[in-house]
Amino acid sequence: MATTDTLPDKKYTDSLQTEVDAAFLYERIAAAEEVPAIARMFRELGAIEHEHATKMEAGLRSKGIAVALPPPSWRARLLDRIGKTFGYGYVIGVLLDTEKSISAAQLAQKEKSHIPISGDEANHVRILQTLLNNKIKVTGEHISRIEGKHRTIGGNALRAAVLGANDGLVSNMSLVMGVAGATDGQSGVLLAGMAGLLAGALSMALGEWISVKSSQELYERQMALEMLEIETNPEGEMRELALIYIAKGIPEAQAHQMAAAAILDTEHAHEILVKEELGINAEELKGSAWEAAIMSFILFAVGAILPVIPFFYASGYAAILQSLAFSALGLFVIGAAITLFTGKSIWFSGFRxxxxxxxxxxxxxxxxxxxxxxIAG
Known part of the structure; x- marks a missing residue:
C-alpha cells in the first residue's frame, strides 16, 4: 500500500500551480466578460483546468507523493489585478503562452514514452486562438468586443513601463560608472549622471511623442479614406464586409445579412470596417501623445535616478559602492517584474x-x- 510521506518534486508542484493559476485566471476573465457566450467559454476552460488540477493531485497522492492544491500564486493574483486595471487582453495572451508550453510538454512526454498522440493536446491553444482571431460564430457586435479586448494596450503599456525603467537604469548606471571610473567617484559624477538622466528621458519622451502622433495621424487618414469609400461605393464596401464575416467562419447567408444591415448606418458601417478591415482600434486614437511622452520621461527617469542618488550626499568609493547597491536592487525588481511576461522564477530572472x-x-x-x-598620465 502506498504511503503519503514522500515530498513532491518541484516539477510536480510547479505543474499543479500552473493548473490552479490557469483555472483562477479563466474564472476572473469570465467574471469580467460582458458577453454571456464568451464568458461561458472562459468559465468552461476554468472548470477544465480545475479538473486537471484535482486529478493531478489525486494521481500524485496515489503514488505516495504528499501534495495539496495550492491557492492561486502571487503572479496569478497580480495578473488579475493588471487585468482589472488595463483590460484582460494581455492576461489572455499570457494564458495562451502557458497553454502552448503545456501542450509542447505533453507532446514531448508522449514522444519520449512512445505514447500515441491523440490530437487533443493542443485543444486549449486552439480555443484561445479562435477567440483571439475573432472566429467565434456570434454576432458582429460580439466579434468587435473580442477584437477590442485582443487589441487592448494594457499589456503593451505594462511592458513599456518595465522596459522604460530598465533602459533608464542600465544606460545611466553605465554612464555613471564610466565617469566614476575616470574620476574615482569624485567631481563630475553627479553632473554626468543628471545630464544622462535628462538627456535620455527627453530623448525617450520625444521618441514616444513622435511615435504616438504619427500613428494617430496615419490612422486618421486611413479612417477618412474608409469613410469616403463608404459614401461613394456602399455596395462594394458591403461586399467587403460580407467577405470579412465569411472569413471569420460566419455562414455566407448570415454574413451578407449582417453586412446589409450594417451598411444602412454609415457611421456604424464605418466603425465596423475601420475595426475589421483596417485593424484600427479607435480607442488607441483617444490616447494623448503628450501623456505618452510624459509617462515615458517619468519611467526612464525613475530607473536612471537610482545610480545617481548616492552622489548627492557622498563621493569616492563609498558612493560608487552605494550606487552599485541601489542599481542592483533596481535591476532585481525589474527582473522580478519581467516574470509577469515570462513566467520564470523571480530569483532566476532577478539575479540574471x-x-x-x-x-x-x-x-x-x-x-x-x-x-x-x-589623462592623468
Whole structure:
C-alpha cells in the first residue's frame, strides 16, 4: 500500500500551480466578460483546468507523493489585478503562452514514452486562438468586443513601463560608472549622471511623442479614406464586409445579412470596417501623445535616478559602492517584474538581470578607469 510521506518534486508542484493559476485566471476573465457566450467559454476552460488540477493531485497522492492544491500564486493574483486595471487582453495572451508550453510538454512526454498522440493536446491553444482571431460564430457586435479586448494596450503599456525603467537604469548606471571610473567617484559624477538622466528621458519622451502622433495621424487618414469609400461605393464596401464575416467562419447567408444591415448606418458601417478591415482600434486614437511622452520621461527617469542618488550626499568609493547597491536592487525588481511576461522564477530572472547590469557597469567602469589613467598620465 502506498504511503503519503514522500515530498513532491518541484516539477510536480510547479505543474499543479500552473493548473490552479490557469483555472483562477479563466474564472476572473469570465467574471469580467460582458458577453454571456464568451464568458461561458472562459468559465468552461476554468472548470477544465480545475479538473486537471484535482486529478493531478489525486494521481500524485496515489503514488505516495504528499501534495495539496495550492491557492492561486502571487503572479496569478497580480495578473488579475493588471487585468482589472488595463483590460484582460494581455492576461489572455499570457494564458495562451502557458497553454502552448503545456501542450509542447505533453507532446514531448508522449514522444519520449512512445505514447500515441491523440490530437487533443493542443485543444486549449486552439480555443484561445479562435477567440483571439475573432472566429467565434456570434454576432458582429460580439466579434468587435473580442477584437477590442485582443487589441487592448494594457499589456503593451505594462511592458513599456518595465522596459522604460530598465533602459533608464542600465544606460545611466553605465554612464555613471564610466565617469566614476575616470574620476574615482569624485567631481563630475553627479553632473554626468543628471545630464544622462535628462538627456535620455527627453530623448525617450520625444521618441514616444513622435511615435504616438504619427500613428494617430496615419490612422486618421486611413479612417477618412474608409469613410469616403463608404459614401461613394456602399455596395462594394458591403461586399467587403460580407467577405470579412465569411472569413471569420460566419455562414455566407448570415454574413451578407449582417453586412446589409450594417451598411444602412454609415457611421456604424464605418466603425465596423475601420475595426475589421483596417485593424484600427479607435480607442488607441483617444490616447494623448503628450501623456505618452510624459509617462515615458517619468519611467526612464525613475530607473536612471537610482545610480545617481548616492552622489548627492557622498563621493569616492563609498558612493560608487552605494550606487552599485541601489542599481542592483533596481535591476532585481525589474527582473522580478519581467516574470509577469515570462513566467520564470523571480530569483532566476532577478539575479540574471542583476548579473547582466553589473557586467555592463563593470565594463564601463573599466573603460573609464583606463581613460582616467591615460589623462592623468
Amino acid at each position: 538581470q542583476v548579473l547582466f547590469g553589473l557586467a555592463a557597469a563593470a565594463i564601463t567602469y573599466g573603460i573609464g578607469k583606463l581613460i582616467g589613467v591615460s
